Amino acid sequence: MAEPWEYIHTKTVLNKYGLPAGAFDPEAPGEQTYDIYWMNIRTKQGTPSRSHEPEATLRISAKNEGEDRHLGIICSDLKFDNTTEIDAQCENNALTSPKTWTLKYSNGSQAGKGLVEYTQKGEIRNSRLLMDGKEPAHSKTLGPYTADWCLFDAVQRLSARKDTTKHTFDLIEEFSMIRENQYLIYRGTSEITTDQSAVTADVYCHYGESVIPTCYYVDANGRLFLVVSTRRTVILKREAS
Amino acid sequence: MEQRPNILLITTDQHSAEALGHLGCNDVKTPSMDRLAARGISFAKSYSANPVCCPARASWFTGRHTPENGVVTNGANMVPSMPDLGQWLNKNGYNAYYSGKWHIPGRDVAQSFHYICRDPRNTAETGDIASTRSAIGFLQNYKEKDPFFLSVGLLNPHDICSFVLTHTMHDGEMPFPEIDDLPPLPPNFEIDMAEPEKIRSSRNQKMADRGEESGMEKWEEKLYRYYIWTYYRYIEKVDGQIGLIIDALENSAFKDNTVVILTSDHGDGHLRHKMVFKSFLYDEAARVPFIMSWPGHISEQVIDQEHLVSGVDVFPTVCDYAGISPPPRMRGYSLRAIAEGKNPDWRDFVVAHATGGGKMLRTNTHKLITYEGDPVLQLFDMEADPWETRNLAESSNSRALTSEMQASLTAFESEFELAEV
Structure with a gap:
């Protein structure tokens, strides 16, 4: 049975970017930049977008701050000229659970100028999600939890720690809404090959309410270099420390 | 004001x-x-x-x-x-x-x-x-x-x-066996009734194994x-x-x-x-x-x-x-x-169109589907058969209703100011 990284559009992107190599320390301060591709549903072959250019970029910087973990996240949608920036103070735990954060949204639309931008403060207080001090309509007392972009940091550290246990949690999707009944499992290793090289990757898969199964591929150095969820392919572009 | x-x-x-x-x-x-x-x-x-x-x-x-x-x-x-x-x-x-x-x-x-x-x-x-x-x-x-x-x-x-294309490569196998809460197939998954050719050909195209197409006929039930x-x-x-x-x-x-x-x-x-x-x-x-x-x-x-x-x-x-x-x-x-709780006179049927010359007339109890140039009509009793599995158009009991609904559809469309194509 084919693995998700073997989707035609994902393989095309993998061959374009190549596989990562060299040392990496997921606990060290650093920044990773990913390009995001969408499979073009209008072609029979299921290739990436017609231009074969990324649709969005994701930049995640991470560092330990005292007992906490700090993440800076910038997701820019290249085609639509909108950006979401998140500055999050997180627990230094298995799931990099965010404790407090600021979310800023901006959009380059001329007609929307001054009309669509906003900033929102989020926090988890007494295991409850608060957005600008208010609970969302669908709220609950959280168990273990994390946010979608925090999983990018978490899987690297799980792999480095050889953590293969099943994690069940609540998801703060987009740092804005609660999704219940989530779980992350270790799916073993997968040999990933491109036209030029090969790596053995740890594979973690995320399932749950509103989640299209998402597979995270982490190399032997604990570096997340590929995330695949059906038509979305997120691929490591570069890293800086 | x-x-x-x-x-x-x-x-x-x-x-x-x-x-x-x-x-x-x-x-x-x-x-x-x-x-x-x-x-x-x-x-x-x-x-x-x-x-x-x-x-x-x-x-x-x-x-x-x-x-x-x-x-x-x-x-x-x-x-x-x-x-x-x-x-x-x-x-x-x-x-x-x-x-x-x-x-x-x-x-x-x-x-x-x-x-x-x-x-x-x-x-x-x-x-x-x-x-x-x-x-x-x-x-x-x-x-x-x-x-x-x-x-x-x-x-x-x-x-x-994107699902069908993405899963072409899986040869019909379910790629995530960890998922254990798959919903059942619907009761009208397999049907055997007269259908207009446009519907049949649309389904057959997706079911057929055409190389780069899906070949859905090969899918296992779980997929x-x-x-x-x-x-x-x-x-x-x-x-x-x-x-x-x-x-x-x-x-x-x-x-x-x-x-x-x-x-x-x-x-x-x-x-x-x-x-x-x-x-x-x-x-x-x-x-x-x-x-x-x-x-x-x-x-x-x-x-x-x-x-x-x-x-x-x-x-x-x-x-x-x-x-x-x-x-x-x-x-x-x-x-x-209606939204404010009043009871106005309301339409007896609703009409819809579909690519390829499809037309639908839906009353509170029945649905008629026709395709231009296709002799196969479909009539469903939406109360007794909400899954639309029994085409009644040719049954002797329903012929009069079918004709009546066809006439309503024609009369409704006769009011149209057709766009120039």
């Missing part, structure tokens, strides 16, 4: 009415749409005017059926002289804004609305986040004196369109069920975006003076009648959510099983709440009186 309300129109893409928690589906969680329905009215017999993207959307924004507005199929242009809802509202004292998916060829959305967030085309996940966040920002920042009309065009669960499971996850995704918009409205200055309308352009086969995608007239593709809410004005906690609703009703309904007359020759009707 009574203050005119703001109007928020939220649309999704490819969402079957069946796939709503409050309409009885237990395999999908739609708390946000259910909340909206609980604070308003949900029409269970709501039909797309033409169940594929461009035509359905053109019908919302013109109040006319597709043979009249010109958008008879995806890619066909809208009649240039026909006013759209954005133009009409901007001309009549409203500020009309648009965020997200538009997809009406021949009409530049930026000429009709203040266009605050671009059409995500086919990238629903990131596109819907941008459309939603732009709407949230708008609800926080809008300061104009005139009331607004804000249309938010969300794209999911349309991402299901079919995984398609349905995935479809529901995409619906949950867009339900979350709707929740964020509703939360933003309720935390805004417009909480008490905004009418909310929610609908979808069309549904998805999700293996009912062994079909995927849209462009046909069985209920899974043609029947869509239609919810209205304005606490204190619109009746609450109502699931309306009685009134037949069409996508062409959006335009006159919005005009009714805006206190303006719609353009002439609207084919739809305002839902306001």
Whole structure:
């Protein structure tokens, strides 16, 4: 049975970017930049977008701050000229659970100028999600939890720690809404090959309410270099420390 | 003069009415749409005017059926002289804004609305986040004196369109055996009845093994069920975006003076009648959510099983709440009186069209489907056979009803001012 990284559009992107190599320390301060591709549903072959250019970029910087973990996240949608920036103070735990954060949204639309931008403060207080001090309509007392972009940091550290246990949690999707009944499992290793090289990757898969199964591929150095969820392919572009 | 309300129109893409928690589906969680329905009215017999993207959307924004507005199929242009809802509202004292998916060829959305967030085309996940966040920002920042009309065009669960192609490579195997809550196949998965050739050929094309195409006939049962499971996850995704918009409205200055309308352009086969995608007239593709809410004005906690609703009703309904007359020759009707608990005279049937010459006439009890030039007609008793599995058109008991419904369809269409193709 084919693995998700073997989707035609994902393989095309993998061959374009190549596989990562060299040392990496997921606990060290650093920044990773990913390009995001969408499979073009209008072609029979299921290739990436017609231009074969990324649709969005994701930049995640991470560092330990005292007992906490700090993440800076910038997701820019290249085609639509909108950006979401998140500055999050997180627990230094298995799931990099965010404790407090600021979310800023901006959009380059001329007609929307001054009309669509906003900033929102989020926090988890007494295991409850608060957005600008208010609970969302669908709220609950959280168990273990994390946010979608925090999983990018978490899987690297799980792999480095050889953590293969099943994690069940609540998801703060987009740092804005609660999704219940989530779980992350270790799916073993997968040999990933491109036209030029090969790596053995740890594979973690995320399932749950509103989640299209998402597979995270982490190399032997604990570096997340590929995330695949059906038509979305997120691929490591570069890293800086 | 009574203050005119703001109007928020939220649309999704490819969402079957069946796939709503409050309409009885237990395999999908739609708390946000259910909340909206609980604070308003949900029409269970709501039909797309033409169940594929461009035509359905053109019908919302013109109040006319597709043979009249010109958008008879995806890619066909809208009649240039026909006013759209954005133009009409901007001309009549409203500020009309648009965020997200538009997809009406021949009409530049930026000429009709203040266009605050671009059409995500086919990238629903990131596109819907941008459309939603732009709407949230708008609800926080809008300061104009005139009331607004804000249309938010969300794209999911349309991402299901990628499923078949993506899974071509799996040789029909279910790729995620860890998932243990796959929904069952529907009772009408396997059917044996007379169908128009257009429907048969559409299904056969997807089922056939054509190399780069899907070869769905080879799928194991679990992969079919995984398609349905995935479809529901995409619906949950867009339900979350709707929740964020509703939360933003309720935390805004417009909480008490905004009418909310929610609908979808069309549904998805999700293996009912062994079909995927849209462009046909069985209920899974043609029947869509239609919810209205304005606490204190619109009746609450109502699931309306009685009134037949069409996508062409959006335009006159919005005009009714805006206190303006719609353009002439609207084919739809305002839902306001029904939504506010009154009992107006109402249509006896609703008509829809489909790519390839398909036509549907739905009464409160029966549905007729015809295709131009195809001798096979379909008649279903929607009360006794809601899964549309027994074609009664040729049974001697039903011939008179079939003829009567055909005559009603012909008479209805005789009023049309057909667009020049």
